[in-house]
Amino acid sequence: MPQAETERPGAPVLDVRDLQVFFPTDEGVVRAVDGVTFTVRAGETLAIVGESGSGKSVTGMSIMRLVERGGARIAGGHIRLTRAGAEAIDLTRLPEREMNRVRGGDVAMVFQDPMSSLNPVFPIGDQIGESLRIHRGLSRSAAREAAIALLTQMGIADPAQRVDAYPHQLSGGMRQRVMIAIALACDPVLLIADEPTTALDVTVQAQIVQLLRELQRARAMAMIFITHDLHLVGDIADRLAVMYAGQVVEEGPVAQVLQHPAHPYTKALLSCIPRGGNGRGARMQPIPGSMPSALNLPVGCRFQSRCPYAVARCGEAPVPLEAVSGERAARCIRWPEILQ
Numbered sequence: 001m002p003q004a005e006t007e008r009p010g011a012p013v014l015d016v017r018d019l020q021v022f023f024p025t026d027e028g029v030v031r032a033v034d035g036v037t038f039t040v041r042a043g044e045t046l047a048i049v050g051e052s053g054s055g056k057s058v059t060g061m062s063i064m065r066l067v068e069r070g071g072a073r074i075a076g077g078h079i080r081l082t083r084a085g086a087e088a089i090d091l092t093r094l095p096e097r098e099m100n101r102v103r104g105g106d107v108a109m110v111f112q113d114p115m116s117s118l119n120p121v122f123p124i125g126d127q128i129g130e131s132l133r134i135h136r137g138l139s140r141s142a143a144r145e146a147a148i149a150l151l152t153q154m155g156i157a158d159p160a161q162r163v164d165a166y167p168h169q170l171s172g173g174m175r176q177r178v179m180i181a182i183a184l185a186c187d188p189v190l191l192i193a194d195e196p197t198t199a200l201d202v203t204v205q206a207q208i209v210q211l212l213r214e215l216q217r218a219r220a221m222a223m224i225f226i227t228h229d230l231h232l233v234g235d236i237a238d239r240l241a242v243m244y245a246g247q248v249v250e251e252g253p254v255a256q257v258l259q260h261p262a263h264p265y266t267k268a269l270l271s272c273i274p275r276g277g278n279g280r281g282a283r284m285q286p287i288p289g290s291m292p293s294a295l296n297l298p299v300g301c302r303f304q305s306r307c308p309y310a311v312a313r314c315g316e317a318p319v320p321l322e323a324v325s326g327e328r329a330a331r332c333i334r335w336p337e338i339l340q
């Protein structure tokens with residue numbers, strides 16, 4: 001196999017195919033994720049973008065197999081993880097005991113709110129070292145040394161003092177750096193960052209995005225960066241998957257998708273970005289209309305009620321995710337007209 005160069009992504013690390021994740025509720029079955037397909041390669045960042053409720057977090061939590069605890073069922077598809085020198089494993093079928101080894105070891109996740117993920121009663125060094133003691137069998141003192149080294153890599157000043165600090169003694173940005181240190185402690189092949197900067201102010205947000213990008217490159221790690229903020233994706237991602245109502249509606253190299261979208265939803269998202277001036281960090285303006293409920297989805301295209309390109313045929317049958325080129329796919333019957 002050819003060696004991956006730093007500029008070119010390597011072998012597929014994660015392959016998600018036709019993933020379906022449903023929540024049975026009193027009102028009916030919530031089809032939270034209902035047709036998610038993408039691949040992430042070593043050394044590559046995939047951004048997943050979409051409005052609130054489109055299924056981004058449920059997708060991330062499914063890869064970590066944390067959705068079952070929330071009452072969901074993985075109803076279809078597969079999530080194939082390939083580690084160096086090992087055969088691919090389908091995480092949807094992995095017994096919980098083996099999944100425990102994957103979680104926090106091979107695959108790690110960073111969430112939006114670091115305060116709710118950190119334990120207030122333990123020093124941060126203990127929390128960073130914990131997974132090293134569990135997954136790698138490190139002694140207390142070796143785990144502490146490793147925690148100091150990780151804090152240094154996270155750009156935290158005075159790491160030898162800070163290692164004994166409690167979460168409340170740190171700023172929001174610093175706490176998110178600690179969460180990233182915890183996630184990276186066991187050298188995961190895949191990091192999933194779910195809106196990791198949403199709770200932070202704009203300056204700190206940019207620093208965390210930069211840090212994640214540097215760490216991802218230095219470690220040739222695969223990363224999934226989940227965001228509702230289309231501003232961020234050009235800086236951080238190699239590829240972009242756009243989600244709408246539980247499905248990937250468009251996927252491809254980030255610059256191509258942003259410059260020449262093939263799906264009307266991507267086009268609408270892009271036209272909502274305030275141009276010029278100080279648009280960076282601004283929230284996406286909502287597209288007129290609303291996303292259909294995951295309890296009651298239309299038969300055909302899920303975007304049809306808001307789509308300026310909709311024709312009768314869009315409502316007749318489910319629209320497949322179709323190859324637009326060797327590297328791109330879109331879920332729209334009119335993509336050749338959209339992609340100009």
Ligand SMILES: Nc1ncnc2c1ncn2[C@@H]1O[C@H](COP(=O)(O)OP(=O)(O)O)[C@@H](O)[C@H]1O
Pocket residue numbers: 023025030031032033050051052053054055056057058059070071294
């Ligand atoms: N525990 C749950 N029970 C029922 N529905 C849920 C649950 N968690 C998420 N959902 C539904 O799944 C869909 C996708 O949610 P989510 O992945 O959190 O969206 P996003 O992260 O894109 O904002 C939404 O319709 C949401 O209401």
Ligand SMILES: [Mg+2]
Pocket residue numbers: 056057058195
């Ligand atoms: Mg979310």
